[in-house]
Amino acid sequence: MRPSFTAPATLRPGDRVAVVSPSFAAPGRFPAVHERAMTRLRDEFALKPVEYPTTRRVGADPRDRAADLMAAYRDPDIRAVLATIGGDDQLTVLPHLDPAAFTADPKPYFGYSDNTNLLNWLWNQGIAAWHGGSTMVHLGRPGGLHPESAASLRAALFGGGDVELRPADAFSEDEGDWNDPASLEVEAPTLPGPGWHWHQPDRVVTAPTWGGNLEILHWNLAANRWIRPVEDYAGCVLLIETSEEMPAAEEVFRMLRNAGERGLLAQFPAVLVGLAKASSIDRPTARQDRDRYREEQRAAVLRALADYNPTAMAVFDVDFGHTDPQWVLPYGGSLTVDGPGRRIVAHYPDNRGR
Known part of the structure; x- marks a missing residue:
């Protein structure tokens, strides 16, 4: 039977959010774009980004990327988890995940592209998430955030209603x-x-x-x-x-x-x-x-x-x-x-x- 979904928790200004790279660690290859995205996350959304050991580590072992995800979900001070970008091998991370780390505190996850792997995995655990919200692509966007993308992300983070x-x-x-x-x-x-x-x-x-x-x-x-x-x-x-x-x-x-x-x-x-x-x-x-x-x-x-x-x-x-x-x-x-x-x-x- 289809799982019964736990709705993603709503954030408050000042909350800490994990910034992770379960696929390609683009921040390690393009640090200027990443830093710009982190500045906008702090200044425009009033959130405190927290990086993990593999956030900038290009080519990190799937087990290490899985460990970062589980650490983010186990930390009660982290209130959301944002993927930096997609990639092409997140499927290899899934076997190393312990569902208990996610179901105990089902905080919202944001990602798309290769992150479809993790979105689908969370779906199977009964955890609703968000399709979209790349920090590198949309928060680090040249010329600033697109107003519609920013409004959509804000609604998902802070509870925008219908x-x-x-x-x-x-x-x-x-x-x-x-x-x-x-x-x-x-x-x-x-x-x-x-x-x-x-x-x-x-x-x-x-x-x-x-x-x-x-x-x-x-x-x-x-x-x-x-x-x-x-x-x-x-x-x-x-x-x-x-x-x-x-x-x-x-x-x-x-x-x-x-x-x-x-x-x-x-x-x-x-x-x-x-x-x-x-x-x-x-x-x-x-x-x-x-x-x-x-x-x-x-x-x-x-x-x-x-x-x-x-x-x-x-x-x-x-x-x-x-x-x-x-x-x-x-x-x-x-x-x-x-x-x-x-x-x-x-x-x-x-x-x-x-």
Whole structure:
């Protein structure tokens, strides 16, 4: 049966928060970006960041990264845990985690991308968390925090109540070079937001969320270790988004097809699909090609839904995941997708708990 979720605790100004690197220790490679993020965490959110031994240690052993996570959760003075960035090997950290360290004090965890591994692991322990909130990418953002990202993170940290999401008027997907000090001062160029694309908006669904980065979910399915019986996801809202590696549309379809063959894709009455990143610093693409890429991504998801969940409602190009601005969304917490009203409402509970 689906776990009963413990809502993330709400913070107060002055609280101490752990800043950890369970995946790539980007602060060790790009200290200037990290320091800027920590300054903003202190100055703009009135929180006290606490680093751990592997926060800046590039290539740290998975057991050491697991030890840092457990130390953060066991420390009663730490009230939230924030991931610095994603990576590609957090799956190897999970076997070294002791669930008791997390369930005794289920404080909120923030992360996305490779952190889908830990979000999913916490979900299995009945601990709701937050999808989003990278310190390096969004707190260390050139030109300052994006107002929508900051407001979303603030709502998740401090309890914002019911917040209606809005399509971004403009977004950015062109990164600067973190090795170039000049790029840290220049805000990235923006493109007009595409708005949301609704598919079969014929119902209202309020339910816990599950999902995250599609590539990482596929790894979890392949490992066959951290996925529950498919019935445990029945009625949830599925969140899916793709990374800066920009998987081809056919690959997206195949990953969803595999989930469909397992019976997993059929469990979700509503699906939110993040705005697909269509260019990166390692794979820059011409702007005229980006709209076509996103159209192909939407078509791939719709093709999989037609085969494995034809009655599902879906919303495309929502600003979460690998995008700027980024909504920090409940993970295991509650989200409302109102098809007839064309509305999405995230529920950020005020749960002081102390």
